[in-house]
Amino acid sequence: MNAQQQQICAALLENGIDAKLAAVAVLPDIVAVDDWIAIPTPSIPGRPARLQLVAPRDVPRRRNLASREGRFALLHALAHIEFNAINLALDAVCAFPGLPAQYYADWLHIAKEEAAHFAALRRLLQVMGGEYGELPAHNGLWEMAVETADDPLKRMALVPRVLEARGLDATPPIRARLQALGDTEADAVLAVIEAEEIAHVAAGSYWFRWLCAARDLNPDTHFFTLLDRHYRGRPGGVFAEPARLAAGFSEYELQRLRDRAQEGCAGG
Known part of the structure; x- marks a missing residue:
């Protein structure tokens, strides 16, 4: 492991919120990966000690966004996603050696943008008199x-x-609800996140297809093989199809996702 990989892994394992954001901010944009080694994905990444993890059914509901509690629960849930996204991007860099240098540059860039997303949502929580880690996730x-x-x-x-x-898929209806409530500040934060997340998913699509090509796999069909093998449940609901197309999904994939969602609804 070289010094750059050590630095990135240290940022991944950092528990303190401010310390993690500071560590991500000074990460290199480009790394030398000749002596990169596989670092096992930690079972527990760096995250605030006060954060209580519960089953999804026990996460605080956020239906009434007109209330302070509902709005705070929504923003806390979004901040939790972005904090996890920082760790996911860093782990994508640390865990997988032997890939092109651009792969590592892409995920380091994404880690920095995820940190900015989290910081913006955290500021909204602080304006409301709270902090990330106050609610279960x-x-x-x-x-x-x-x-x-x-x-x-x-x-x-x-x-x-x-x-x-x-x-x-989830961001447009959330933004519509915030706009209806006149919360222009939260909506502006989500507008930035929505635009940049398309590029993040597109990076995943690019490297997924690159790895499929390297292994002589059909990416359209192999995606659903992996989905069936590892994903519990069925992606359903309304798909943000223009965003997904911009993020590297094919028309074939979108049609199969639509079909699977309809099958799930038909099956109860």
Whole structure:
């Protein structure tokens, strides 16, 4: 492990919020990867000690965004996603040696943008008199990181192209609700996140397809093989199709996702 990889892994394992943001801010844009080694994905990444992880059903609901509690719960949940996204990008750099230098540059850039997203949401929480870590959250994003720790192909397919792509679907209706409430500040933060997350998912799509080509796999069909093998449940609801197309999904993939969502609804 060279000094740059040590620096990135230290940022991944940093628990303190301010310390992690500071560590990410000074990470290099380009790394020398000749002596990169595989660093096992940690079962527990760096995150605030006060953060309580619970089952998804026990996460505070956020239906009434007109209330302070509902708005805070929503922004806290979004901040939790972005904090996890920092760790996911850093782990994508640390865990998988032997890839092109551009792969590492892409995920370092993404880690810095995820840190900026988290910082912007955290400021909204602070304006409301709170802080990230005050409410329980679930660990689904990191559980998928652990499940895909053995293979960058699986990681690119199932984290950016499944879990993070769901954020592309969820953001437009959230923004519409915030706009209806006149919360222009939160909406402006989400507008930036929405635009940049398309590029993050697109990076996942690019490297997923690159790895499929290197292994002589059909990316369109292999994506669904991995989805069936590793993803619990069925991606459903309304898909943000223009955003997904911009993020590297093919028309074939979108049609299969639509079909699977309809099958899930038909099956109850």
